[in-house]
Amino acid sequence: MKIVKTGAAGTLESSDVMITVRSNGSNGIEIDLNSIVEKQFGKQIHAVVKKTLADLQVEDALIGVQDKGALDCAIEARLITAVYRAAGIEQVNWEALS
Amino acid sequence: MPNNIINHEIPDVILKQYGRDHFSGAYTNTPHVRVDKGNRSLPRLSKIIDTLEQVILKSGLKDGMTISFHHHFRGGDKVVNMVMEVISHMGIRNLTVAASSLTTVHAPMIKHIKDGTVSQIYTSGIRGELAEAISNGLMDNPIIIHSHGGRARAIETGQIKIDVAFMGVPSCDVYGNANGYTGTSACGSLGYAKVDALYAKKVVLITDFITEYPNTPFSIHQDQVDYIVQVDQVGDPAKISTGATRYTTNPRDILIGSLAAQVIACSGYFEDGFSLQTGSGGASLITTKFLREYMEKQNVHASWALGGINAQLVKMHEDGLIKRLLDVQSFDSEAIRSIGANRYHSEIDASYYANPLNKGCAVNKLNVVVLSALEIDTNFNVNVLTGSDGILRGASGGHSDTAIGSGLSIVVAPLIRGRSASVVNDIQTIITPGSTVDVLVTDRGIAVNPRRKDIAEDLSRYKLPIVPIQVLKEKAQKIAGIPEPINFEKKVVAVVEYRDGTVLDVVRQVKA
Incomplete structure (x- = not known):
């Protein structure tokens, strides 16, 4: 999936995450993580973001993650939504998403 | 045979x-007795000193x-920062600050x-930037964390x-009779201050409201007070108390509160x-609301309630459901009003x-106490x-005492807070030993300390999610994932004292 504009999803509520996806030319994936549980779950959050992007076949993107203690499933869901928005895809086949 | 001066x-x-x-x-x-029989405003009859700086000098x-x-x-609170600023400016160094607690301000x-x-x-709690700085190794000497009861013990034993x-x-009045429930900065009970007034070598009152003598009923007595200073404001009323404490609308807290009330009502202690x-936490507060329903339904009255008193407990007192209130700290405006108005709402130190x-x-x-926790381990030890x-951000308070x-x-x-599990294998810091904790109530189930077979048996007669x-x-680990160790x-940054003065735990500096 190609990132063509800035897409965001999520909130800054406790237990949620705000994810911003922006174009990064052809410079690969860059993740800017800011989490209240960075010390305990930083690596895990990086891993979830990378895996989700790989599943969506996103190769180049700047990912901003403002995490307020979201669970993996919430991070994944917010990231998928933000990527679709950033890719300019309005019709999403939600059922096809695993 | 010698004569005295009256022969x-x-x-x-x-x-x-x-x-x-x-x-x-x-x-x-008798140095405090007036020699000059002049008028009412005679300086000898007033302990008021003009400025903080003068009073600090006089205090020695x-x-x-x-x-x-x-x-x-x-x-x-504005007093701590105000006094420390002047002391620091005067160049006095190497002081020990023994506060009953410190907060974000x-x-x-x-x-x-x-x-x-x-x-x-020395403090019961510490939060905010100060707590973070201390966690990061700001001080050479670790701070000492004590419980409210432990502090009183430490002061009384010297x-x-x-x-x-x-x-x-x-x-307060010009002679030092002070109370907590009149004036614009009213805070209710002065329970923690009362101990200091009894045992400190010098007692300095700082107030923004000097009233007519004698300021009865008083919490701090004139015979304990050395000096008085009047300042513009001792506190920010909006932050001293936040109106009547409201019940939470968080569904998870409501669930926990209703389960906790059921546990109380089903235990042998509910009579x-x-x-x-x-x-004062959300879930703990709303437990009171559900408990009230059980009390009304089963016509059960409480003889007394203790501790931090809030609007809910005052309402139950005024409605005749709780006969007496013992108040060491008044949590909201209703409690502050009540301690001044209600004969059986008593201030305790x-x-x-x-x-x-x-x-x-x-x-x-005390028969029943409901307490909160940041973390609890499988042996019921509480942090x-x-x-x-790993950063300091709470208070020992009356947790281990009650x-x-x-x-x-x-x-x-809650079983999980943010992404952090509350029930864990190892808690960061122990404040209350598991051997004194009986039941854990979470949104995902209730656990009874195996030590309390009697309670387990009482509760087993009812439909409660006990695991x-x-x-x-x-369950918590499965949802939240396994955190990496901090x-x-x-370097030790804080020493946790148990209420008897023994050392229960230490907190170490967090690696940057």
């Missing part, structure tokens, strides 16, 4: 037998001494630590010797004349509340001091 013969043998001296004049040995405060503060103004203490004004801190107590009071204490070494403290008579990141004193101690906590605590731990330096 009466006193036999020497009498003086010797009773170890007394001759009378030498009515005013000679010197390098290396111990000063104390109370935390009845909570997040609205006390961040300016960081600069007083850096410039050497403060070299040691382990903490207070040289000067700086005491913010909402109102006419029982006593209770509930904390911290020693009466929870000192384990006096001749009988109130927590010992209310450090976050899952847990051991009560017949039924219930800890309420072993290990099951709760595994890395600590060797």
Whole structure:
């Protein structure tokens, strides 16, 4: 999936995450993580973001993650939504998403 | 046979037998008695000193001494920062600050630590920037964390010797009778300050409201007070109390509260004349609301409620459901009003509340307590001091005091907070030993300490989601994932004292 504009999803509520996806030319994936549980779950959050992007076949993107203690499933869901928005895809086949 | 100065013969043998001296004049040995019989505003009849700086000089405060503060103004406190600023400016160094607790408003203490004004801190709690700085190794000496009862014990036994107590009071008269429920900065009970007033060598009152003598009924007595200073404001009323404490609307807290109330109602402790204490957290507060419903339905009255008193407990008192309130700290505007208005809403001091070494403290008579927790391990040990990141962010308070004193101690906590599991294998810091905790209530189930087979049996007769605590731990881990361990330096930044004065745990500096 190609990132063509800035897409965001999520909130800054406790237990949620705000994810911003922006174009990064052809410079690969860059993740800017800011989490209240960075010390305990930083690596895990990086891993979830990378895996989700790989599943969506996103190769180049700047990912901003403002995490307020979201669970993996919430991070994944917010990231998928933000990527679709950033890719300019309005019709999403939600059922096809695993 | 020698005469005294009024020319009466006193036999020497009498003086010797009773170890007394001759009378030498009515005013000679009583420095506080007025000699000049002038008018009411005679300086001798007032303890008011113009400025903080003058009063600090008069108090004899010197390098290396111990000063104390109370935390009845909570997040609205202006006294600590105001006094420390002046002391620091006067160049007095190496002080021990023995505060009953410190909060987020006390961040300016960081600069007083850096410039050497403060070299040691005793407190029940610590939060915000100051807590973070201390967690990151700001101080050479670790701070000492004590419980409310533990502090009273330390002061009464002389382990903490207070040289000067700086005491913010909402109102006082020119002679030092002070109370907490009149004036614009009203805070209710002055329970923590009362201990300091009794034991400090010098007592300085700081107030923004001087009222007519005698300011009765009073909490701090004129015979305990050395000096008084009037300032613009001792606290920010909006932050001292936040109106009547409201019930939470968070569905998870409501669920936890309703389960906790069920546990109380189903336990053998729920009978006419029982006593209770509930904390100030969301789930703990709403437990009171559900408990009230059980009390009304089953016509059960409480004989008394203890501790931090709030609007809900006041309402139940005024509606006749709780006969008496014992108040060491008034949490909201309703509690502040009530302590002034209600005959059986009594102010108690911290020693009466929870000192384990006096001749009988109130927590010992408590039937049920509901407490919160940041973390609890599978042996029911509780952490209310450090976050899952290892940083200081809480308070010991009356947690360990009430847990051991009560017949039924219930800890309420969401199973997962943010992404941090509350039920874990190893808690960061222990404040309350698991051997004094009876039941854990979470949104995903209730666990009874295996030590309390009687409670387990009582509860088993009802439909309650009771599971072993290990099951709760595994559930939490499955949802939140396994955190990476926090890395600590060797340096100890805080020492956790148990209420008896023994060392229960230490907190180490967090690795950057």
